[in-house]
Amino acid sequence: MLQDLPTPPAAALASNRSGGYTPAVLLKLFAPLVVAAGAFAQTDWVTVKSAECGYTASFPQQPTFHSDAVPEYAGGFRFSEWSIVEDHLVLDVTCSEVNGTVTEARLDLGKTEAAKTAHAKIIRERKSKGVRDLDVEGEETLGRIKMIAEGKHLIQVIALVDDPKNLPLVNKFVESFRLTPKRKSTHNGTH
Numbered sequence: 001m002l003q004d005l006p007t008p009p010a011a012a013l014a015s016n017r018s019g020g021y022t023p024a025v026l027l028k029l030f031a032p033l034v035v036a037a038g039a040f041a042q043t044d045w046v047t048v049k050s051a052e053c054g055y056t057a058s059f060p061q062q063p064t065f066h067s068d069a070v071p072e073y074a075g076g077f078r079f080s081e082w083s084i085v086e087d088h089l090v091l092d093v094t095c096s097e098v099n100g101t102v103t104e105a106r107l108d109l110g111k112t113e114a115a116k117t118a119h120a121k122i123i124r125e126r127k128s129k130g131v132r133d134l135d136v137e138g139e140e141t142l143g144r145i146k147m148i149a150e151g152k153h154l155i156q157v158i159a160l161v162d163d164p165k166n167l168p169l170v171n172k173f174v175e176s177f178r179l180t181p182k183r184k185s186t187h188n189g190t191h
Contacts, residue, residue, distance in 0.1 A: 045058040045059060045060055045172075045176070046058065046059050046060075046061060046062050046063070047059075047176075048063060048065075048082045048093075049180070050080065050082075050093075050095060051180075052080070052095070053080070053095035053150070053153050053155060054150060054153075054179055054180045055093070055095070055150075055155060055177060055178060055179050055180060056176075056177070056178050056180060057082065057093045057157065057173070057176050057177045057178070058172075058173070058176035059082065059084055059091055059173065060084070060091070060169065060173070061084060063082040063083055063084045063091070064082070064083055064084070064085075065080070065081070065082055066080065066081050066083070067079070067080040067081075068080075076099075077096055077097050077098060077099070078096070078097045079094060079095060079096040079097070080094070080095050081093060081094040081095070088161060088162050088163065088166075089160070089161055089166070089169075090143075090158060090159070090160040090161075091158070091159050091173050092156070092157075092158040092159075093155065093156070093157050093158075093177065094155070094156045094158070095153050095154070095155045095156075096153065096154045096155075096156075097152055097153055098152060098153070098154055099152075100152070101149070101151065101152060102130075102149035102150075102152075102153070102154045103149075104129070104130075104149075106149075106154070107130070107131075107132050107147055107149055107154075108132070110132070110147055110154070110156075111125070111132045111134055111145070111147060114134070114145045114147065114156065114158075115134065115136050115145065118136055118138065118141060118143075118145065118158075118160055119138040119139070119140075119141060120136035120137055120138035120141055120142065120143075120160075121136065121137060121138065122134050122135070122136055123135050123136065123137045130148060130149040130150070131146070131147070131148050131149070132145075132146070132147045133146045133147075133174075134146070134147075136160075140162050141160050141161070141162055142160070142161060142162075142164065142167070142170075143158070143159045143160035143161055143167075143170045144157075144158075144159050144170055144171070144174045145157070145158050145159075146158075146174055146177065148179070150179060157173075157174050157177045159171075159173045159174050
């Protein structure tokens with residue numbers, strides 16, 4: 001079950017010596033399942049917005065928000081996340097600020113580490129510039145991990161369940177994620 005996954009460090013990413021970033025799924029499984037994933041199908045979804053990271057995402061119930069900074073010795077960056085973590089379900093959007101920009105090589109390194117953290121292997125990848133959308137499967141977990149490079153931010157959309165019948169929920173959650181358009185300056189030199 002998902003509660004058997006190890007609890008990773010408090011940071012969504014940790015810098016490694018090669019200059020890449022290693023994503024970690026924040027699987028903090030504290031309480032037993034309160035609401036079965038199937039019950040979400042009948043509820044109104046809650047949309048959250050991050051103006052700083054430039055995205056919206058919809059959750060089947062009100063998620064928890066957390067923001068923190070990683071100490072300098074571990075990479076020295078800020079991250080924020082919206083998440084629902086229960087016995088049989090993990091839905092999470094984590095945005096980490098990185099030094100410089102997130103390169104394609106960093107995304108490739110990150111996808112492998114994200115799958116390892118979820119105790120799963122990548123069974124399908126949809127790859128485009130700045131995006132890695134992965135279907136993952138392990139002995140007791142399956143779902144999707146989507147990683148997006150957006151300027152100085154690395155955004156991870158994580159949806160893991162332990163029952164294949166909940167894959168529609170996984171897909172609905174991941175597909176609800178949207179980058180919000182950046183506002184263009186209307187200053188044209190005259191007033």
